[in-house]
Amino acid sequence: MYLSKTEAAVLPTTLVGAPRRTPVPPPSGRRRIWPLLGPAFVAAVAYVDPGNFATNFSGGAAFGYTLLWVIVAANLMAMLIQSLTAKLGLATGRDLATNCRDQLPRPVTWGLWLQAEAVAIATDLAEIVGGAVALNLLFGVPLPIGGLITAVVAFVLLAAQSRGFRPFERVISGLLLVIGLGFGYTLLGAGVDPAGLAGGMVPSFSGSESLVLATGILGATVMPHVIYVHSALTPGRYGDVVTAGRTREGRGRLLRAQRLDVLLAMGLAGLVNAAMLVIAAQLFTGRDDVDSLEGVHAGLGDQLGAGAALAFAVALLASGFASSSVGTHAGQVVMAGFLKRHIPVLARRLITLAPALAVLVLGGDPTTALVWSQVVLSFGIPFALVPLLWLTSRRDLMGGWVNRRVTTVAGAVVAALITGLNAHLILGFVL
Numbered sequence: 230m231y232l233s234k235t236e237a238a239v240l241p242t243t244l245v246g247a248p249r250r251t252p253v254p255p256p257s258g259r260r261r262i263w264p265l266l267g268p269a270f271v272a273a274v275a276y277v278d279p280g281n282f283a284t285n286f287s288g289g290a291a292f293g294y295t296l297l298w299v300i301v302a303a304n305l306m307a308m309l310i311q312s313l314t315a316k317l318g319l320a321t322g323r324d325l326a327t328n329c330r331d332q333l334p335r336p337v338t339w340g341l342w343l344q345a346e347a348v349a350i351a352t353d354l355a356e357i358v359g360g361a362v363a364l365n366l367l368f369g370v371p372l373p374i375g376g377l378i379t380a381v382v383a384f385v386l387l388a389a390q391s392r393g394f395r396p397f398e399r400v401i402s403g404l405l406l407v408i409g410l411g412f413g414y415t416l417l418g419a420g421v422d423p424a425g426l427a428g429g430m431v432p433s434f435s436g437s438e439s440l441v442l443a444t445g446i447l448g449a450t451v452m453p454h455v456i457y458v459h460s461a462l463t464p465g466r467y468g469d470v471v472t473a474g475r476t477r478e479g480r481g482r483l484l485r486a487q488r489l490d491v492l493l494a495m496g497l498a499g500l501v502n503a504a505m506l507v508i509a510a511q512l513f514t515g516r517d518d519v520d521s522l523e524g525v526h527a528g529l530g531d532q533l534g535a536g537a538a539l540a541f542a543v544a545l546l547a548s549g550f551a552s553s554s555v556g557t558h559a560g561q562v563v564m565a566g567f568l569k570r571h572i573p574v575l576a577r578r579l580i581t582l583a584p585a586l587a588v589l590v591l592g593g594d595p596t597t598a599l600v601w602s603q604v605v606l607s608f609g610i611p612f613a614l615v616p617l618l619w620l621t622s623r624r625d626l627m628g629g630w631v632n633r634r635v636t637t638v639a640g641a642v643v644a645a646l647i648t649g650l651n652a653h654l655i656l657g658f659v660l
Contacts, residue, residue, distance in 0.1 A: 267402070270402045278355055282522060302432075304498070345457065345613070356552045357553060386553075401551050405494075409501050
């Protein structure tokens with residue numbers, strides 16, 4: 230009798246003449262989960278984009294540690310929101326925009342698409358302006374030329390997606406690491422005031438201007454466009470979702486993987502944001518010559534030396550390049566999801582690039598433009614968050630992935646807080 234190779238491999242090793250085979254142990258929990266990480270790190274770049282630089286340094290310079298609690302709260306909200314959007318992609322195999330198109334009336338879908346496009350333009354404004362300022366600080370490149378260079382580099386980074394998700398994730402994660410190392414180095418030189426740190430964790434405001442900055446920090450941290458893009462990254466990212474998601478054990482494994490992904494990525498982004506505000510609070514509180522990114526760069530050089538100024542400029546450049554490519558990808562996801570239409574990336578880039586180039590060509594203040602772009606982004610958060618909560622709380626859509634009641638309640642509280650803060654800001658302007 231002849232045995233196949235497969236049959237021979239499973240014979241007991243005590244048989245005469247049978248080869249001794251060492252059993253291959255099943256992959257450990259760490260080895261099974263680590264390969265599933267990555268999408269949240271792409272999303273996390275948007276949480277440390279140039280708009281964060283402007284709002285965090287402005288907040289720290291103007292109000293010291295007062296608004297530190299806003300960064301911490303916004304980061305916790307971001308962790309919850311990104312976990313929900315990743316889970317939606319896992320459970321349905323479709324991104325948030327596509328689910329909205331399938332589940333909502335056509336007029337509502339068109340309205341959501343229009344506001345999402347406005348968010349995309351505000352996002353591009355922050356990223357292009359930030360990259361242009363960084364190139365100007367490092368190499369003296371004129372701002373309009375720097376904006377064009379940033380847009381071109383975004384195309385180059387997006388080309389990594391043609392080789393699969395891993396190369397793109399590695400490039401973006403590498404740039405995120407550059408940003409983190411840059412501010413880690415600067416924070417070591419600036420130091421931390423423990424009393425100020427503790428006081429900054431107590432929720433409080435200091436006048437209407439601090440409320441504007443708090444709204445900007447919130448908009449810069451909880452980014453509506455990555456609520457859409459993260460849900461588009463997870464379905465194709467996890468190859469065994471269809472089979473593993475049918476069992477409780479399989480769902481648990483995938484949920485643990487995406488939660489760890491979000492925790493690590495958003496945790497790093499939160500530390501970077503907090504470091505920005507702490508550095509500004511330590512070095513620039515009460516100074517009126519650091520109300521711009523150029524002023525921050527010069528102030529860091531004066532206070533800590535050329536190394537800190539260089540670290541800031543390099544981190545800003547990495548932020549502009551990485552977040553610009555992620556923002557372009559998000560724009561494609563939004564249009565394809567809501568309208569089921571695709572336009573060439575170059576055409577989309579030219580449309581969203583126009584306002585940023587107008588600011589640079591007309592000589593507008595880049596830092597002011599960055600802060601206000603983040604306020605616009607904050608207004609867009611409820612339009613992405615409310616549909617996300619509604620969809621992930623539906624058992625008929627999510628099945629075994631449906632939200633627990635406490636998760637839905639926590640998400641509703643977050644949506645209410647963000648909407649209330651925005652309404653208060655608008656009312657303050659009107660009155």
